[in-house]
Amino acid sequence: MDRRQKVTIKDVARKAGCGIATASRVLNKSGPASAEARERVEMAARELGFSFSALGRALQGGRSMTIGCLVPSLANPVFAEAVQGVQETLKGTGYQLLIASSNYDGEADNEAIATLAAKEVDGLIVTMVAPERSAALKQARQRGLPVSLMFHDPIDGFLTAHVDNFEAAREVARQFADRGHRHTAFLALRFSTSDRSRNRYAGFHAECRARDMFDPTLIELDEADANTPELLAAILAAQEGLTAIFASNDFLAIAVQKAARLMGESVPRDLSVVGFDGIEIGRLLDVPLATIETAPDAMGRQAAQTLLDMMQGRPGAQRPPLPFDFRVGATLGRPRTESRDDDQVRPRPPSVHSLKTDLKQG
Amino acid sequence: MDRRQKVTIKDVARKAGCGIATASRVLNKSGPASAEARERVEMAARELGFSFSALGRALQGGRSMTIGCLVPSLANPVFAEAVQGVQETLKGTGYQLLIASSNYDGEADNEAIATLAAKEVDGLIVTMVAPERSAALKQARQRGLPVSLMFHDPIDGFLTAHVDNFEAAREVARQFADRGHRHTAFLALRFSTSDRSRNRYAGFHAECRARDMFDPTLIELDEADANTPELLAAILAAQEGLTAIFASNDFLAIAVQKAARLMGESVPRDLSVVGFDGIEIGRLLDVPLATIETAPDAMGRQAAQTLLDMMQGRPGAQRPPLPFDFRVGATLGRPRTESRDDDQVRPRPPSVHSLKTDLKQG
C-alpha cells in the first residue's frame, strides 16, 4: 500500500490551526511567531513527518541548491576521485550534486550540459571533450550560470582546477634524458578526445627536442588494445630501438610492464616506463611504477571551491596549477646500450601509429 | 555582464503572440495547434533559446525525473563503476542522477537519504552501512518511494542487485582447502560498517570449518594500515603459521603481496593470497592476483533496471545474485610445508586482531 502522500506545509498549517505563512516562518525560523504558535507548528510538523520540498523552494527562491557535474566517466578512477573531492567540499554547504557522464563523447557532453541547465542547477563543474568549442556550455554561461572546469588547462574566460600537463610531461622527458634515453614513445589512450593527453604529448615532445632526443613516437591505442596485453605487446614489438615509454596514464603504464614481460623484455633493463596520475597501486607493484603523481581529489575540491566562490559573487582569479610530483620508481632506469648512431636520422618527423595500421602492416 | 535571464514559456508565448497553453501544446506536441501557431511558437522558442524548466515541470507533474543514488564513496572504484553502470542504464530514459556519498558513515547515510527525498527524487538506488536499520530509508519507502539496493544481500522487503558474498567466500575457502591450506586469515578493511565484508567472512569461516581447517583469523585493518605496506607487514608478521590470506578486496590483496615482499616472503611459496572484486589491474601484476571476479557495473545496471521497473509499476521479484568467478592466479599455490601438528590445538576459537592491539602487544 504505498500512499504517495506528500506532506506539505499546508498540511502542517492546517493541523496546527494556523496559516501557511506562520508555519513557514516557524519552520524556517525566518520571522516572528508567538511561543504558542511555534509550539503547535513544530509539533504538527513532527507528527506529520513533514519536510520541505526542495522543488517548491527552488521554484520560489530561484536557487535549486543543486550543482551539475559532468565528467567523461566514473569508471575512470581519476574522475571518480575528483568527483568525490567535489562531494567533500560541498558537504555541509547544502548543495547536492547532479552528475552526468558522457563516455568521452562530445555530442553527449552538449546534451548533458543542456539537461543539467534545464534542471536549473546553480553552477556547473565540468570536464568534457572540448569546453572551448561547446555551444551548450557557452549558452549556459551566457545565461549567467557559473562554470568551474576540472582537469582542463586554462581557457580564455574559464576558471579551471588543473595540473600543468605540459610541464609535467617535460619533466618526464627530462628524467628520460638524464638517464641517457633518446628514443622514446608516448602512449595515448584517447588522444583525439582528451586535451590532457594532447598537452602531455606536446610537453613531452617539446622537451625531447630541447634535449636533443629523437622526436617521440606517438602511439595511439583504443580501449581494446589497452586492455589486452598481447595486443599491446604486438604494437610495442613493432617499434624499433625504443628504450623508454611515457604512458598517458598509470593503468596504461602497468599494461606496458605486462606487455614487456610477455615479450621477454625486462623493465627497466630493456625498457623504461613512466606513467601519469600516480595511482596508489603503482607503489605496490613488484617493480614500483615511476609516474607523475597528481591529486585528482584536490582538483575536485579546488573546482568546487572555485564554484562556491563564484556563486557567492566572488569570482576570484585563475589559480596556479596544482602541484605534481615526479615519483621515482623502479620502472625507470638507464637504457641498456647507448645508441651511437646519432647522426644518421636525427630529427625525423614524429610517426603516428594506431593498432589498426600496425596489425595490417604485420 | 551576466544577465541571469531565464526564458520561460511565457516569453515564448508573448513573442509568438499566443497563450501559454498553445505554446506548451506546440512545444510538447501534446495537443492540437494550427500550422501557423505551431510555426510561430517554434520560431519564437528557437530565437529565444528557450528550454523547459525541469523544476516547473516537476512541481506540476509530480515527477522530478531525478533518481537519487547513495554510495559510501566514489573513491572506491567498485562503487564508482557501479554508479557508472547505473548511468548507462539510465541513459536515454530521461532520468538524471543525484548522487550522494556518506564516506561509510551511517549517520551521513540517513541525512543523505533525507536530503535526496526532499529533492523529490522519483526513486532511490542505495548502498549504505545498514539499510535494514535506517529510519530515513524506512520513511522514504513508507512514502511510496521506490528503493533499489546495490551490493547488499537480500533484506526482507527490499530488492537488491548483489553477488552472493557468502558463497563466493566459501569458494575461496574451498580453493585453499584443495591446495592443502589449513591455517588462514581473513583481512578486512571496514568490517563493522560493511555487511559485504561480514558476509564474506561468514562464508569463509563456515567453509573452513566444513573443510576441517582452523577457524580463520579475522584481521581488521583501518585505512592507514591498508595504505602502508610496512604496517601491514608488521601485522602479518605477528601471525604464526599462516599459509594463506583472503583479503576482502583486491587492493588489500595487492598490499599484502607488497607486505610479503617486504618481509622477504615469497607469494605464493610462503604465503598464498586471494582477493575480492576482480579489478583489472590484478591481471597485469607480475604475479597475477587470484581473486573473486565480480562485475560492479552489472550490479549498477541491474539495480537501475530494477528501479525503472518499480517506477513503472512492475515491481518484479528479487533476482538471483549476479554471477562471480574464481579467477585463478599465481598468488595461489600450495603451502610450503604441510603442517602435521593437527591434533594439538585444532578447533580453536577465531581470534580477532586490530592493528591497535597488535602494535601494543609487540
Next chain:
DNA sequence: TTGTATGCGTTATCAA
C-alpha cells in the same frame, strides 16, 4: 483551435 485560470509547494509581501 485557442486562451484563461488553477494548482503544484514554497517564500515574501503586505495589510490587518
Next chain:
DNA sequence: TTGATAACGCATACAA
C-alpha cells in the same frame, strides 16, 4: 504577531 495572496514555471481542465 498573523494570515491571505501573489509569484516562481509549467501542464491542463475547461470555457470560448
